[in-house]
Amino acid sequence: MNQRYKCKSLVWAGASVPIVYSQIEEEQSDNYGIIRISLLGDVVVRNKIEFFALLSIVLPCFTAEASCLEDARNFSIAMCDKILKSEFASSDNNSAYLREKNINQSIKELLGEKYLSDDGKVFSNYQSIVKFEVSTPDIDISSCRQRIFSRISDFQCKKKAVISTCARPEFGLNRWDREEVVSGNSGWRGGGHSQSEWCNDLAAQFMRQHGIGTEHVVSQLTTGENRRKKTFGHVDYSYSCSVKIKWDPIYNTKTDLLCGFSAIE
Template sequence: MKKGFIDLGAMIALLISTSAKADCLDEAKNFAVGLCGELERSGIKITASGRAEANAELSSVIKSFIDVSGKGSGSGTVDKYEGLAREELAKDRFDTKTCRQNMAAKAMDVQCQKKINYETCTRPEFGFDHWGSEHTGEGSSGWRGGGHTQNEWCGELGARLLAEHGAGPVHDTVILSRDEDRKKEWGKASYNYKCTVKILWNPIYKTKTDPLCGIARSN
């Protein structure tokens, strides 16, 4: 059972990571298409001398697009795209297709290498931590003839207590003490078994930050 949990966890983690990566790549491509469109519409022309006004305008266009797209903030993010944008705009003829290809590669490198943050949750796959509920009960079997055992009665008592408390399928039973009375009548032996049993149910599992919990939503 434990091995199955581990295999399932690895499979789900791979699926989540692969899905997240695929989504990021699609977003990076869309980002490149949008940014190159903005660069083309801006009409900015970068000369060999690199006019300061053109560079400032280029930074403003990139920053505005990044702010709207929500793919970063601050001059640090702008700088990551500004060099490539300057190269595309410095060409004799702005090539939208080439711009999209180069910008998509840059966006994938910038946006898709970020660490994926996972939610924190409690799951059986992470292992047992403790029991959430417990109850101790005692009882005697009443006089029984031969053919019965002490363990039989303790098992009956434990099963009865589990049913009375509505314990689920995952539970445990601990025998705390046992005793018996004996008597013999007309040559036949009878036994009165006594048992104290603790039942435990409602398992609480360990908490982890893990792919099985899903990807955390960014604020």
């Protein structure tokens, strides 16, 4: 059995919860400090050796606890992507048998070596959670992530977590923070050029000057063209153009597992 699951038994027993260490300040004290462990009370340690010996037992469980939540997050995001975006979410593979088979196979792939840990109990726990949560009709991908993560956090990690809120491209565009209309004339040009070429040049020049990156939109407003004949049948062209350029996207804000989480102490 690996360290993760040995530590998890301490979490379930209530021992692996936030600890507070306070070193005793009185010089005359014979004790080195106090480690306070919820449900166990104050543990007085007399020297550095005892202090670090006790921490070596308790702290790995905190690491396992945090790792369990991060694993739960990664699993939930990947699992919901597979369920709701992958090929077995399509109508060709929607029979109950094929759906369950593909879900089970995906769980095994995502858990990796953990699938073989703890006599298969980990797989069984995750399987029950996923099957229960995705049974909701018309569940969206954000709700899928949150529901699976919350169940795994409670049941497997024995830890509560608050899902964070943020703005991301995946949540859709709310608005563009900046926009400007740019107008210009190309001056006289010989043949081989075009109106669209000048509009593109005008927009590109503005974006270079303002350091505008790839996240932008350009819409053409007005165009114009003048001609003048020269000797021997040659013609020069003058193009005018107005474009509206929008940049600095503001994305929708959402509470979603993609934003991360905060463990509740």
